[in-house]
Amino acid sequence: MSEGCRPFREQLGPLALGHLPDPEVASVRAHVDGCADCREELRALEEAAGALALVDPELLDEPLAPPRGLGDRIVSLVREERLLEQRRRRRRLTGLLAAAVLAGALAAVTLGIAHDPGVRVLLEPQRGGLEAIPARLVERPWGTEVRLEASGLPAGRYVVWLREPDDDRVPAGSFDAVADAGEVVLASALAIDGAVGIGVSEADGTTVLYGHLRD
Ligand SMILES: [Zn+2]
Structure with missing residues (x-):
C-alpha cells in the first residue's frame, strides 16, 4: 500500500457498507477514482459487504462491531478462495479429460467421424x-x-x-x-x-x- 492510500484504506470498509458519513464520501471517492489499488480493494470489500447483507442482524445477540483489520483479512480470503477455486476447477476437469478423450477417440474410430x-x-x-x-x-x-x-x-x-x-x-x-x-x-x-x-x-x-x- 502506498503512503497516499493509508488515510483512505480504513474508510473503504465503511464506504462499502454505506456507513461512511456524507462529508467524507466525496474525498474517498475522489481517491478511489484515481487509484487502481484502492479501487480493487473497494470492489472486493463490496463483494464481502454483499455477502454480509444476507446476514440477519435480528439473529445476532450483540451489535456488530467489526474488529480492525477485518476488511484486509476478508479481501485476502476472497482472493485466495478465487485462486483455489480456479485450480480446483482445472484439476476436476483434468480428471474427466482422460475419460472424455478416450471416449472421443473410440467414437471417432468406430463411427469414422470426420x-x-x-x-x-x-x-x-x-x-x-x-x-x-x-x-x-x-x-x-x-x-x-x-x-x-x-x-x-x-x-x-x-x-x-x-x-x-x-x-x-x-x-x-x-x-x-x-x-x-x-x-x-x-x-x-x-x-x-x-x-x-x-x-x-x-x-x-x-x-x-x-x-x-x-x-
Ligand atoms: Zn489508493
Whole structure:
C-alpha cells in the first residue's frame, strides 16, 4: 500500500457498507477514482459487504462491531478462495479429460467421424540436438485436444502444457517418447482461445520445444 492510500484504506470498509458519513464520501471517492489499488480493494470489500447483507442482524445477540483489520483479512480470503477455486476447477476437469478423450477417440474410430482439422503449429526446439515437430490443437467442448508428432524426440518423459497470457502453464498431460512413438494425443482444460502458446518440457520443467500461437 502506498503512503497516499493509508488515510483512505480504513474508510473503504465503511464506504462499502454505506456507513461512511456524507462529508467524507466525496474525498474517498475522489481517491478511489484515481487509484487502481484502492479501487480493487473497494470492489472486493463490496463483494464481502454483499455477502454480509444476507446476514440477519435480528439473529445476532450483540451489535456488530467489526474488529480492525477485518476488511484486509476478508479481501485476502476472497482472493485466495478465487485462486483455489480456479485450480480446483482445472484439476476436476483434468480428471474427466482422460475419460472424455478416450471416449472421443473410440467414437471417432468406430463411427469414422470426420475430424476438425484444428490449429496447426510448429514446435520449435529451445535447445540444440532437437528438431521442430508439428502439433495440432483441436477445440473441444471440454478444452483443447493436443496432437503432436512424438517421433524424432530423444527417448524420455515429456510434459506438455498450454501457456496462458500471464505465463501460467495449464497441463495437457505427459508422454513417453520411444522409437516410432507416432502421434500422441493429449488434452488440456484450457480453451484454445485462452492459450498464447504450447510448450513441451522435460520432467524437471526445462522447456525443450515451444510453439507460438498468438501475442
Ligand atoms: Zn489508493
